[in-house]
Every structure is written in structure tokens, then in C-alpha cells.
Amino acid sequence: MAKLPKPAELLKIDYKPPETGWMDTPVEFKPGTYSYAGKPESLNLIGFPNPRTWQPTDDDWQLPENWQEIILDGLRDRLERFRSLKLFMDICVRCGACADKCHFYLGSGDPKNMPVLRAELLRSVYRKEYTLAGKLMAKMVGARELTLPVLKEWFYYFFQCTECRRCSVFCPYGIDTAEITMIARELLNLVGLNIDWVMGPVSACYMKGNHLGIQPHGVVDSFDMALDDIEDITGVRLDLSFNRKGAEILYVPPSGDVFATPGTYSLMGQLMLFHEMGLDYTLSTYNSEGGNFGLFTSNEMMKRLNAKIYAEAKRLGVKWILGGECGHMWRVINQYMDTMNGPADFLEVPVSPITGTRFENAKSTKMIHVTEFTADLLRHNKIKLDPSRNKGIIATYHDSCNPARAMGLMEEPRYILDHCVEWHEMPEDTIREKTFCCGGGAGLGNDENMEMRMRGGFPRANAVKYVHEKHGVNMLACVCAIDRATLPPLMRYWVPGVEVCGVHELLGNALIMKGEKKREENLRFEPLQNLEDEVAEEDANV
Amino acid sequence: MARNTLVTLMRENREEILNEWFHQFIGAYPPETVKYFERIENTFTNPIGSNVHKSLVAILDELLGEQDGDKIYKDLEMILRIKAVQDVSPSKAAAFTMALKSIIQKRFQKEINSGTISVNDLLEFYDTLDSIALIAFNIYTESRELIYDMRIREIKERNDILQKANLLNESVDTSTFMRCSNYIEEK
Numbered sequence: 001m002a003k004l005p006k007p008a009e010l011l012k013i014d015y016k017p018p019e020t021g022w023m024d025t026p027v028e029f030k031p032g033t034y035s036y037a038g039k040p041e042s043l044n045l046i047g048f049p050n051p052r053t054w055q056p057t058d059d060d061w062q063l064p065e066n067w068q069e070i071i072l073d074g075l076r077d078r079l080e081r082f083r084s085l086k087l088f089m090d091i092c093v094r095c096g097a098c099a100d101k102c103h104f105y106l107g108s109g110d111p112k113n114m115p116v117l118r119a120e121l122l123r124s125v126y127r128k129e130y131t132l133a134g135k136l137m138a139k140m141v142g143a144r145e146l147t148l149p150v151l152k153e154w155f156y157y158f159f160q161c162t163e164c165r166r167c168s169v170f171c172p173y174g175i176d177t178a179e180i181t182m183i184a185r186e187l188l189n190l191v192g193l194n195i196d197w198v199m200g201p202v203s204a205c206y207m208k209g210n211h212l213g214i215q216p217h218g219v220v221d222s223f224d225m226a227l228d229d230i231e232d233i234t235g236v237r238l239d240l241s242f243n244r245k246g247a248e249i250l251y252v253p254p255s256g257d258v259f260a261t262p263g264t265y266s267l268m269g270q271l272m273l274f275h276e277m278g279l280d281y282t283l284s285t286y287n288s289e290g291g292n293f294g295l296f297t298s299n300e301m302m303k304r305l306n307a308k309i310y311a312e313a314k315r316l317g318v319k320w321i322l323g324g325e326c327g328h329m330w331r332v333i334n335q336y337m338d339t340m341n342g343p344a345d346f347l348e349v350p351v352s353p354i355t356g357t358r359f360e361n362a363k364s365t366k367m368i369h370v371t372e373f374t375a376d377l378l379r380h381n382k383i384k385l386d387p388s389r390n391k392g393i394i395a396t397y398h399d400s401c402n403p404a405r406a407m408g409l410m411e412e413p414r415y416i417l418d419h420c421v422e423w424h425e426m427p428e429d430t431i432r433e434k435t436f437c438c439g440g441g442a443g444l445g446n447d448e449n450m451e452m453r454m455r456g457g458f459p460r461a462n463a464v465k466y467v468h469e470k471h472g473v474n475m476l477a478c479v480c481a482i483d484r485a486t487l488p489p490l491m492r493y494w495v496p497g498v499e500v501c502g503v504h505e506l507l508g509n510a511l512i513m514k515g516e517k518k519r520e521e522n523l524r525f526e527p528l529q530n531l532e533d534e535v536a537e538e539d540a541n542v
Numbered sequence: 543m544a545r546n547t548l549v550t551l552m553r554e555n556r557e558e559i560l561n562e563w564f565h566q567f568i569g570a571y572p573p574e575t576v577k578y579f580e581r582i583e584n585t586f587t588n589p590i591g592s593n594v595h596k597s598l599v600a601i602l603d604e605l606l607g608e609q610d611g612d613k614i615y616k617d618l619e620m621i622l623r624i625k626a627v628q629d630v631s632p633s634k635a636a637a638f639t640m641a642l643k644s645i646i647q648k649r650f651q652k653e654i655n656s657g658t659i660s661v662n663d664l665l666e667f668y669d670t671l672d673s674i675a676l677i678a679f680n681i682y683t684e685s686r687e688l689i690y691d692m693r694i695r696e697i698k699e700r701n702d703i704l705q706k707a708n709l710l711n712e713s714v715d716t717s718t719f720m721r722c723s724n725y726i727e728e729k
Contacts, residue, residue, distance in 0.1 A: 030629055032689070100578045106589060108628060109575040218707040259703050429586040447693040454627040454689065462589035489692040493685075494623065 022112065023124065023139070026149040027156040029056045032451030035159055035444060038199030043192065045203040046301065050192025056155060061148075067191045068146050072129055074190045078183055079130065085183055088175045089126045092119065098167035098177065103437050104160055107455035115167035115177045118157050122184050125150065155193050158184040160452060162444055163296065163328075164401035164437035181442075186298040194297065198443035201293040205305050209288045210255035216242075216285035222258045223283070226268050233525070235517030238275045240283060243316065247282035248353060250313050252367075253324030254290040256481030257502070263484045265523040266325055266502020269511070270370055273504065276513050277354050277377065281322065287312040290329040291481065296443045303340045306332055309367075310341050320350035321367040325502045327480030328441060330369065331406035338364045355380040369403065371479055371503060375412035378419050384512040387420050389519060392529035395423035395506065396464060396473045398487070399435035400480030413479050413503045420506045424471040430463035440486030453486060454493050461494035468495050476500045546663040551650060553606055560602055562645050564595050567638050590624055597621050598638075605670065614674065619681050626685035636678035639671055 040051035052062050064070060079086050098115040100106065105113035112118060120142065127134030127143035134143030144150065163178035171177070188194065204213030214222070223240055231237045241247065253270070257263035274281060287308045294302030313321055323333060338344070347366035350359040357376045362368045377383050397417055403409040410432050417423045430436050439457030440449075467473040476487055476498055487500040509522045522528055552559060568579045568591060579591035597617035604614050618639075625635035646667070653659045 032627075033629065100587065105575075106587075109571040109579060109590065111572050111574040114574075212703065212707070213709060214707045218709075221707075259707075260699065427586050429584065447696040450689050450693050450696075451627045451629070458624070459586070459589050462593065463586055466585070489696070492692060493688060 022117065023142075023144050027153050029152075029156065031448070033160075033449065034156060034452070035195035035197055035446050035449050038192075038194040038196050042196070042199040042203035043194075046199075046206050046304075048192070048194070048199070049190060052192065056152075061152075061193070063151075063191050063193075067151070070190050071146060071151075071187050072125075074187045075126065075129070078186070079126075082183070084176070084179060088119070088177075088180055089123055089130075091173050092116065092123070092175055093173075094120075095172065097170045097172060098175075101167045101170050103162075103164070103166065103439060103459045104452070104456040107439070107458035108452075112153075112157050113160060115161075118161060119175070119177055119180045121150070121154055121157055122180060151188075151193075154184055155188055158188065159195055159444065160456075162401070162437045162439065162441035162456065164441055165405045166401070166434065166437065169405065169433050182295070182299075185296060189298055195443055195446075197446035197449075198293050198296045201291075201443075202297055202301060202305065205289050205291075205293065209284075209286050209308065210258075211289055211291060211293065212255060212259055214255070214259065214288070216288070219255075219258065219285050219288045223271075226258075226264060226271065229523075229525075230268050230272060233521055233523060234272070234513055234519065236272075236275070236513050236515055238271055240271070241281075242283050242285050244282035245316050247280055247316060248319050249279065249281040249322050250287075250309075250316060250318040250320075251281045251283055251322045251324070252287060252290045252309060254326035254329060254481035255288055256291065256326075256485060257324060258288070260485065262488070262499070262501050262505065262524075263325075263481050265505040265508070266484070267504075268523050269502070269504035269506070269508025270324065272508050272511055272513060273374060273377075273383070276511060277382065280353065282316060282318070284312045284316065290324050290326045292329055292332045293443060295328055295332055302332060302336065306337055307341050309333075309337070310344050310347075313344070313366075314346050319348045320362075321347070322350075322370060322373060323367055324370055325479040325481065325504060327400040327402045327482050329402075330409070331402040333365055333367055334407040337367070352376055354382050369407070369409055369412070369479075371409065371412040371416060374504070374507065375415045378415060383419075383507075385419055385507075385510040386512055387510050388530040389509045389522065389528055390421040390506055391533070393421055393475045393506070394471060394473050395421050395475040395477045395501075396426055396467045396471075397423060397431070397503075398426075398438075398460065398464075398476055398478040398483060399431050399433075400478050400483050401435060401437050401441060403479055404435050405433055409479070413477070416503050416507055417477060420510045421475075421477075423477070424467050424473055426463040426467050430460070436460040436463065438480075438483045438486045439490060441482050445482055445486040450489070454490065457486070457490040458494065460487075461490050464491065464498055465495045468498055474498055475506075477503050477506060479503055546660070546666075547653070548646075548650070548659045548663040548667055549606055551653065551659065552646070555649060556602065556606070559642075559645060559649065560599060562649075563598055563602070563638070563642060566641050566645070567594055567598065570634075593620050594624065601674070602642075605667075605674075609670065615677060615681075618674065618678050622678055622681040623685050626682050627689070632679055632682045635682050636675050639675040639678050642671055643668060 034056050037054050037056060040053055043051035050064060054062050094116055102113055102115050124142055124144045125146045127141060128145055133141045158181050161181040163181050165178045167177045201211035205211050208215055220242060227238050253267055257267040292302055292305045294305040344366045350362050350366060350368045355376055359368045395417060397414060425431060436459040438460060439453045464476055474497060484500055484502060491498045505523055520528060520531060568576055571579055581588055582592040582595045585592035597620045600617040601614055604610055622635060650659055
């Protein structure tokens with residue numbers, strides 16, 4: 001018979017630290033806090049090593065016999081190839097400036113979510129293998145061997161980092177902790193350790209051009225549905241072109257906006273704007289994805305997936321490329337594309353055909369963000385807007401991590417909001433380069449990881465809650481398709497009453513189009529509040 | 543609550559009780575974390591510490607004041623939402639409400655023994671804390687249910703998209719599809 005615990009025992013809330021130090025305390029995979037393993041069919045498609053059916057909760061991870069050798073060789077190879085990695089391994093003085101800057105740490109309190117300690121998981125092995133002090137004095141200098149528990153710890157914590165780079169902003173040495181995670185994930189991939197929410201999209205994108213693996217005719221169908229909805233709402237029928245050679249511009253949205261709400265509303269806003277401006281652009285059914293989950297896999301995979309953007313631009317003979325409201329896509333484009341798959345000397349520096357603005361900032365990549373394009377149109381008074389159609393919406397703006405920190409896109413989305421809707425900033429520590437992640441980037445936005453997402457997203461939600469209570473904010477605008485997928489449940493859990501949208505959805509609501517009918521509904525088919533108020537006023541006058 | 547000796551004494555010792563309650567709560571986190579979570583000046587750089595502190599203050603003040611159920615619910619909700627995603631059992635998540643009993647017992651040991659605080663007052667207050675603990679269990683369960691519901695909704699939405707695109711039929715041999723990256727790699 002089990003003894004009934006005394007209330008005091010049951011209620012004991014004192015934390016008992018593990019008897020072992022952090023280096024020797026193994027991880028435990030609990031439901032809600034890890035992602036399912038990558039499927040063998042995904043790995044087979046892209047030729048990745050060790051395809052098999054397994055799960056992180058299995059005792060036996062079915063690793064190759066010489067897995068340690070593979071990883072250590074991989075690390076040595078990368079230390080030789082990437083000077084930045086060597087630097088990041090050596091220069092950290094463990095000052096702790098980054099410790100309380102990670103959203104996962106702030107939402108969980110788990111010390112191994114401190115960026116410094118997360119990096120230390122890799123550094124400890126590096127020291128043991130590649131430094132004299134580590135070889136001789138091991139534990140005294142924070143060095144340890146690569147054992148199976150260490151490997152499991154790597155998997156657990158490097159798939160608990162969204163590569164958002166908030167911690168890097170605070171590092172006095174400028175260590176890019178996201179790059180440490182990227183390398184750690186590369187190493188894990190060498191022995192077949194990866195997650196389904198990354199490998200599924202990677203293989204689908206490689207095979208069919210987008211994360212969901214929708215085939216070209218399905219892509220066209222989805223755009224057709226968007227056009228039907230636009231026609232119902234505005235009375236205007238748009239004409240799109242796919243794979244059209246000789247168009248001036250290739251437009252590449254993230255596929256999340258093509259297939260799933262609320263991203264589709266933002267896509268509709270963009271298509272409406274392009275139509276209204278008479279833009280000579282085309283879409284590609286082969287390159288039907290701006291996002292690049294290769295970024296969360298390996299350098300080489302990122303390059304392979306990114307290659308199709310320039311290849312399609314070349315094949316179609318366009319002058320420049322316009323990219324949609326996506327997040328991590330812009331880290332790849334702004335920081336890696338030019339050197340990975342460039343130079344794109346067959347393209348021209350983007351010039352807006354409407355305003356004549358030459359986007360010097362995109363001189364080498366030849367690709368600009370759609371909010372840059374739209375903000376420029378607004379600056380030159382080229383767009384007619386009726387912001388009263390957004391009446392009832394009180395917005396705030398979430399700086400999506402990668403556009404904010406990897407390309408410095410801060411003002412353009414705000415400038416667009418200024419013209420379309422009543423909106424309020426969140427507090428200073430939570431916006432612009434200090435923005436908090438949604439908690440589901442870098443492939444962690446899967447349903448099985450929901451509990452971890454709610455932890456990681458709490459700092460962001462906490463700031464939204466503040467403006468929700470202070471200003472009545474009921475809409476969270478952003479420029480990232482992953483945000484639009486992960487923020488709605490985050491809001492539902494922490495700040496009910498706040499919905500999520502793309503910036504161009506609000507622009508699309510307000511956009512006055514030639515030949516449009518009197519708008520009665522917004523892009524979500526919800527009745528416009530300004531009209532309801534008009535009717536109420538008329539009734540009152542009668 | 544009627545103004546009895548217990549309530550009066552608790553009001554006089556409000557700060558000390560709050561501090562002890564808060565530190566016990568935060569003490570449940572790993573030692574490396576406690577020093578960060580105890581800094582409550584900025585809610586945006588320390589959302590857990592500051593929200594927990596704010597809620598404990600509000601709950602204690604309601605307990606010693608009007609005991610408005612709606613207000614107490616709102617503050618309990620914030621704490622239980624946090625605990626429900628931090629890998630703790632429901633009993634541990636709700637335990638902080640009961641912790642107030644032992645705090646009172648220790649602090650006012652003399653007054654209880656001497657009868658300055660009547661048994662009735664004490665039992666009445668403990669009753670209130672029991673109700674709060676039960677409400678906390680409700681909120682914990684609601685939070686967990688919400689998480690499962692959010693999971694189901696995501697799976698259903700994804701399913702709908704795949705179904706629309708006819709991608710749920712696994713018998714379709716995808717290896718025969720044109721590989722869009724082929725021609726790029728061949729180059």
C-alpha cells in the first residue's frame with residue numbers, strides 16, 4: 001500500500017537542484033517540449049544521412065556506429081572552413097550579458113536556455129577536442145567528452161533555439177549565437193538527427209518548390225481562390241501570370257501566405273496593390289516559396305533551396321525580384337544569397353517602375369521587400385487609401401525577428417501602418433532590434449511543441465497584453481508568414497481578443513481601386529464597421 | 543471579510559508576507575534563474591517574475607479586502623497560465639495558494655497559540671484559501687485543455703490544406719513528379 005503523502009510533502013514547492021552539475025544532468029524528453037523526428041522519406045529525397053524511423057523518446061536513436069567520429073570530423077571541418085565559428089568558440093568570456101535575453105529562457109527559467117549555456121553545450125566539446133587546456137584539465141576549464149547523453153542534450157536544446165538572434169544584439173563581442181545553433185544542427189544532421197517540421201518542408205520544397213509540397217496546379221488553384229475572394233469583396237477581377245517570360249519583376253511570396261489564413265489576406269492585399277499600380281510582374285510555380293528551411297538544416301541545403309530564386313529570375317528574364325512578407329527568408333536573401341548563389345549580374349538594381357526610386361540597398365541581391373516597395377509608393381502619394389475601412393481595428397506592430405535584425409527593416413512597415421490604421425507601439429524593450437520572437441521560428445512551430453512555444457512566446461505576448469489593456473489593441477500586425485501561423489495560438493493562450501494579420505491586409509482593406517464596388521466587407525469577409533456606423537447614424541436621423 | 547484580528551495583523555505585515563510568498567514562489571525555479579526572476583522592475587525584461595509578483599499582490603489585497611471573485615480569478619489565471627506550460631503537476635502549480643497557510647502559521651504562531659487570533663477566524667481564512675486552490679485547479683485544467691485544443695486546430699487546418707491539394711493520398715508516388723530543383727542542380 002502506498003503511503004498517502006502529507007499535505008506538506010505534496011505541496012513542497014522548494015526546488016531541489018539536481019545532485020549533478022549542468023554538464024552531467026541528462027535531458028528528459030517530455031511531451032509538448034520537443035519536436036518529432038524527421039521522416040526517412042524526407043531524408044531520402046534530399047540525400048541526407050541515416051534515414052530511419054525513430055523518435056527522440058526512443059532509448060536507441062539508431063545512430064551510425066562511428067557517430068562520434070562523424071560529428072568530431074564535421075566540427076573540425078567547419079572550424080577550418082568558418083573563421084566566425086572558430087572565433088565564436090574562443091572569444092566568449094561568459095559575461096552573462098545574453099543570459100536573460102532569450103525568450104525561451106525568460107519563459108521557462110531553464111538555465112540551459114540561456115544563450116551562453118546553450119552555446120556552452122557545443123563549446124565544452126570543442127574545448128575537450130581542440131584546446132590543450134581542455135585536453136589536460138577537462139572539467140576545470142569546462143570541457144567534456146561527446147557522449148550519447150551530451151548528444152541528446154544538443155538535440156533537445158539546439159531545437160529549442162529559434163535562431164532569432166536577440167541575444168546577439170546584447171553580446172559585447174557580437175557573437176552570433178544563431179550561427180552556433182546553425183552549426184550544431186548541421187553536425188546533428190550528419191548522423192541523421194533532425195525534426196520533421198524542418199525536414200518535411202525542406203524535402204517538399206526541394207521536390208516541388210514549396211514547404212507544403214503543393215504541385216504547380218495546386219499553387220495556381222490557390223491564387224485563383226484568392227482572386228475569387230478579391231472579386232467578391234471589391235468587384236474587381238485581377239489577372240495574374242505564371243512563369244511568364246519577359247515580365248519586368250519576379251514576385252516571390254512565402255507559400256504560407258498562399259495557402260493558409262491569415263496570411264492569405266495579406267497576399268490578397270499585395271495582389272490588389274500590384275494590380276492597381278499596373279505592375280508588370282509574374283509568379284513562378286517552380287519557385288513558389290520565398291521561405292527557406294534549409295537555413296535550419298545546413299549551409300549547403302540552404303544554398304540548394306535558395307538557388308531556384310535566381311535560376312527562375314534568369315530563366316524568365318526579369319529585371320529584378322520582389323519578395324513577400326516573410327521572415328527568415330530575408331536573413332537568407334539579405335545575408336547569404338549574394339555570396340551563395342550570386343552574383344546576380346544578369347539582373348538590374350531594382351527600380352520602382354511607378355516612382356523611379358532606385359533601391360540602392362538591394363544593389364547586390366537585386367531583391368527588395370514588398371514593404372519597401374509599398375512604403376516608397378506611399379511616400380510618393382501613388383496610392384489612394386480610405387483608412388476608415390479599418391475602423392474598429394486597433395493594431396500594434398510586431399517586428400519579425402529576421403527582417404528587423406537581419407536586414408534592418410524597421411521603418412517601412414510602420415510607415416504603411418501610419419497610413420492605414422490606428423496603431424500603437426509596444427514598449428521599447430520589445431520592438432525593433434530588441435523584438436521578441438514568436439516562439440515558433442526555425443522549424444519549432446509544430447503542434448507537438450505547443451507547450452514550449454507558449455513558454456518561448458510569453459515575453460512577446462506579455463508586451464501585446466500591455467498595449468491590449470492600455471490602448472485596446474485587438475490586432476497584431478507583422479511581416480512574417482511563420483508569425484502569422486504561430487502568433488494566433490499564442491494570442492489565444494495569453495491575450496485572448498487579439499488577432500493576427502499581415503501589414504498588407506490592412507493596406508488592402510484601405511486601398512481604393514479603380515472600378516471597385518462599394519466595399520461592404522474587409523478582406524476577411526467581415527462587415528466593415530464604418531458602414532455599420534453610417535447605417536446606425538442614418539437610422540438615428542430618421 | 544469581516545475585520546478580525548487575523549486580517550488586521552496580515553494588513554500590518556502585508557509587505558513581509560508578500561515578500562515571503564513571492565520568494566517561495568520564485569524559489570521553485572533553478573537557483574541560477576532565481577536571481578533574474580526576482581528582479582521585478584521591468585515587466586518586459588522579466589515577464590514571469592513581474593507578472594507573478596503583480597498577481598500575488600493583487601490576490602493578497604483582494605483576500606484582505608473585498609474578495610471580488612472575478613478579480614481574484616484574473617490574477618490566478620495569469621499565474622496558472624504560466625505554470626501550465628512549465629512542466630509542473632497540477633498540485634505543484636496550485637501549491638502556492640496553500641503556501642500562504644504555512645506563512646501565516648509561522649509568522650503568527652504566538653498569536654494563534656495565545657488565542658489572539660481566534661480559531662474561527664483562522665478556519666474562515668483557510669476556507670477562502672481552499673476555494674482559491676480549487677479555482678486554481680480549474681484554471682490549470684482549462685489551460686491544458688486550451689493547449690490540446692490549439693494542437694487539434696493546427697492539425698485540422700493543415701489537414702484541410704493538404705486535402706484540398708490532394709496530398710493526403712499516400713499511394714501517389716511522388717518520385718515520379720518533376721523535381722523542380724533538378725535543372726538547377728544539373729547546371
